[in-house]
Amino acid sequence: MNNTGVRDVDVVVIGAGQAGLAGAHHLRRTGFEAERDFVVLDHAPRPGGAWQFRWPSLTYGKVHGMHALPGLELTGADPARPSSEVIAEYFDTYERTFDLRVRRPVDVRAVRDGEAGRLLVETSAGTWSTRALINATGTWDRPFWPRYPGQETFRGRQLHTAQYPGPEAFAGQRVVVVGGGASGTQHLLEIAPHATATTWVTRRPPVFREGPFDQEAGRGAVALVEERVRQGLPPRSVVSVTGLSLNDAIRQGIADGVLDRLPMFDRITPDGVEWDDGRHVDADVILWATGFRAALDHLAPLRLREPGGGIRVDGTRVVADPRIHLVGYGPSASTIGANRAGRTAVRDIRRLLAEEPLAA
Numbered sequence: 001m002n003n004t005g006v007r008d009v010d011v012v013v014i015g016a017g018q019a020g021l022a023g024a025h026h027l028r029r030t031g032f033e034a035e036r037d038f039v040v041l042d043h044a045p046r047p048g049g050a051w052q053f054r055w056p057s058l059t060y061g062k063v064h065g066m067h068a069l070p071g072l073e074l075t076g077a078d079p080a081r082p083s084s085e086v087i088a089e090y091f092d093t094y095e096r097t098f099d100l101r102v103r104r105p106v107d108v109r110a111v112r113d114g115e116a117g118r119l120l121v122e123t124s125a126g127t128w129s130t131r132a133l134i135n136a137t138g139t140w141d142r143p144f145w146p147r148y149p150g151q152e153t154f155r156g157r158q159l160h161t162a163q164y165p166g167p168e169a170f171a172g173q174r175v176v177v178v179g180g181g182a183s184g185t186q187h188l189l190e191i192a193p194h195a196t197a198t199t200w201v202t203r204r205p206p207v208f209r210e211g212p213f214d215q216e217a218g219r220g221a222v223a224l225v226e227e228r229v230r231q232g233l234p235p236r237s238v239v240s241v242t243g244l245s246l247n248d249a250i251r252q253g254i255a256d257g258v259l260d261r262l263p264m265f266d267r268i269t270p271d272g273v274e275w276d277d278g279r280h281v282d283a284d285v286i287l288w289a290t291g292f293r294a295a296l297d298h299l300a301p302l303r304l305r306e307p308g309g310g311i312r313v314d315g316t317r318v319v320a321d322p323r324i325h326l327v328g329y330g331p332s333a334s335t336i337g338a339n340r341a342g343r344t345a346v347r348d349i350r351r352l353l354a355e356e357p358l359a360a
């Protein structure tokens, strides 16, 4: 700690989800020590990253390919248990096994330029001065709500996937689900047996993908998102490039008419939703399964955004500021992608720190 109360480290990791823990692991593996050389900050109350907040009916068996963190397998988990519990316990064990010493709850409020080429990380628990930053703040904290005319007049309840309580809460209600991603289809399939009626609306017709999502398809999808962030455009959702996997539950939903999609409505009325062609659907609830955006507001003082609205990233390195790595962003926004990105970021940061010995 220097005499201004600011603590000096080589690397600050913001976020202790899959991406932040993978980054912290690679720092440890290559000789950095927690609390001396790097610090991991997370504003959630417990281990688990965003998984700790996911709804109880999202059981471990229902997640589509959760990749283990580097260096410790997740074995023997009961597929019927909520993924929020299974993954939180696994992350907790992981943090202890590798002595990552995550500080929580610590909210990072702003990152600014400091002196001597350092970055200042301002938090609810004081300020750290660092030579490099791994930003792994995910998307859960920034649910995206589109705006539609009349939205504020709706007398029923509106909620986002981020607040989805599980299907029982919709018993006897007429529910409109907005959004063509994996969350929207899962919500519909769960809610339909409990609700009086469900309606599915999406902006674009959903694309169902036959056959398994193999490695080649995965690489293709990642390459498309990668190209966007390389150009400084905001990353697109994974489903927009992969399509929805046509599994048995989805097939059944299509056959039952639960996944019979309507185009986006034109306005919201006090008692439902309405289209310009005169169609009206009564609703008690509008559930916005409209995705998330990267939670990067704390980086705003650094002015990293490009005219295209995104942050230009090469690998994980921010092109405008090579001290900063975005891990779990864009093409690495999956559990497997976050693992790889954590390794890439640490490799680059080690090179950067070796090239630029600490200024006095």
Ligand SMILES: Cc1cc2nc3c(=O)[nH]c(=O)nc-3n(C[C@H](O)[C@H](O)[C@H](O)COP(=O)(O)OP(=O)(O)OC[C@H]3O[C@@H](n4cnc5c(N)ncnc54)[C@H](O)[C@@H]3O)c2cc1C
Pocket: 014, 015, 016, 017, 018, 019, 020, 041, 042, 043, 044, 048, 049, 050, 051, 054, 062, 063, 064, 065, 066, 067, 106, 107, 108, 109, 136, 137, 138, 139, 140, 141, 183, 295, 298, 327, 328, 329, 333, 334, 335, 336, 338
């Ligand atoms: C419903 C749902 C299901 C999914 N299922 C899968 C799946 O099956 N397989 C898969 O590969 N991917 C899945 N994903 C994507 C998945 O979220 C990512 O793959 C991965 O878990 C994200 O990890 P992360 O570390 O980037 O983010 P997170 O897990 O969101 O971690 C970010 C952390 O940063 C912290 N944080 C944020 N802002 C700040 C701040 N300002 N200060 C301090 N701390 C901060 C948060 O508290 C959080 O702990 C799913 C996503 C959703 C929404």
